[in-house]
Amino acid sequence: MNGPRLGSIESGGTKFVCLVGSAPDRIEDEIRFPTGEPEPTLARAVAFFEEAAVKGPLDAVGIASFGPLELRRSHPGYGRLAATPKPGWSGVDVAGTIAAALRVPVAIDTDVNGAALGEGRWGAARGRGTYVYLTVGTGIGGGAVIGGRVINGLVHTEMGHLSVPRIPGDDFPGSCPFHADCWEGMAGGEAVAARWGRPAEELSGEVLRRALHMEAVYLASGLRDIIYTTAPERIVIGGGMAVLPGLFPLLRAELARSLAGYPGLPEHAADDFVVPAALGPLAGPAGGLVLAERAAEEARHVARDGTARPSADGSGADVPPLAAGTA
Numbered sequence: 001m002n003g004p005r006l007g008s009i010e011s012g013g014t015k016f017v018c019l020v021g022s023a024p025d026r027i028e029d030e031i032r033f034p035t036g037e038p039e040p041t042l043a044r045a046v047a048f049f050e051e052a053a054v055k056g057p058l059d060a061v062g063i064a065s066f067g068p069l070e071l072r073r074s075h076p077g078y079g080r081l082a083a084t085p086k087p088g089w090s091g092v093d094v095a096g097t098i099a100a101a102l103r104v105p106v107a108i109d110t111d112v113n114g115a116a117l118g119e120g121r122w123g124a125a126r127g128r129g130t131y132v133y134l135t136v137g138t139g140i141g142g143g144a145v146i147g148g149r150v151i152n153g154l155v156h157t158e159m160g161h162l163s164v165p166r167i168p169g170d171d172f173p174g175s176c177p178f179h180a181d182c183w184e185g186m187a188g189g190e191a192v193a194a195r196w197g198r199p200a201e202e203l204s205g206e207v208l209r210r211a212l213h214m215e216a217v218y219l220a221s222g223l224r225d226i227i228y229t230t231a232p233e234r235i236v237i238g239g240g241m242a243v244l245p246g247l248f249p250l251l252r253a254e255l256a257r258s259l260a261g262y263p264g265l266p267e268h269a270a271d272d273f274v275v276p277a278a279l280g281p282l283a284g285p286a287g288g289l290v291l292a293e294r295a296a297e298e299a300r301h302v303a304r305d306g307t308a309r310p311s312a313d314g315s316g317a318d319v320p321p322l323a324a325g326t327a
Helices: 038-053 094-102 111-122 183-187 189-196 205-230 247-259 280-305
Strands: 006-011 015-023 026-034 060-065 106-110 131-136 140-146 234-238 274-276
Touching (some): 006 094, 015 038, 060 094, 060 111, 060 280, 094 106, 106 111, 111 131, 111 140, 111 234, 131 205, 140 205, 183 205, 189 205, 205 234, 205 247, 247 274
Parallel strands (some): 006 060, 060 106, 234 274
Antiparallel strands (some): 006 015, 015 026, 131 140
16 A cells, blocks of 8 residues: 555444554555453454554554543553543553554554544544544543644543533533533533433434534533633534534534624634534544554654654653553
8 A cells, every 4th residue: 555554543442443554545454343351452453453564564553542541751651541430441551562562653642632633634624733623422522633733731631521501490410420510411422311311313303402402502611611722723523422413503503602702703603613523433543543653753753863853742742652562
């Protein structure tokens, strides 16, 4: 195939997607399988890439993983999962395991940050340097790209846990186990199912109309905070809830009401400001390809000059990528 030969892993709480390619439309091989216990699941991913390497070496592997993750490149636990609700996965060294087995540069970020990178390179945020990708599925997660870099600090962003004002008269307690009525607890797919007694995709008629209205109001409240704090040029929304019929026109109208004319930018009212994701289920794996490409570039830079270039993960730290075979 033309271009670099990159590996990508979307490490999800329910399934792994592994592929080899250089772009969403240039995929050489792909496999999907359920996320089970850590050791056999990661071994299956390694086996896939080892088989792919028979056809030619891989330049690097990028991982877009469920979290929470340790993403500080100077931290000894870089690439490990923190305390996650996924049984058995807390503390697992996802990036180090893949790097040690395959002996190639490996980079890792969250699944939502990966999707943000994928949408920025090939999807609905293409051509934008500052944007936000939001996934509204079972829960809510967001990735902010500022000046071309994903924003990570002490931890990755947790936009789903923003506080949002309640709709007057709404007595739903919220579904978040940590904050009850945070953004995710009021507008995530799990919250919608708990509120109405069945998943959003099974709603119809008047119940669907009311559910869409509430979803649009709550999503608009959170988006207002994101607009005021990150000043995005575009907001891209993916996930299962984003495909509900009629959601985006309602959301744009509610967002206009929520912004209340401030700061009064015409861009905020345009139909191309809040848009659906373009890559669908390939957004996360596409982000893995972007991460792999950046890891390969950093490795070449280190090999050529003997020094690290500023990291491409948004940390701003001058550190090399995770070296092949290191933890």
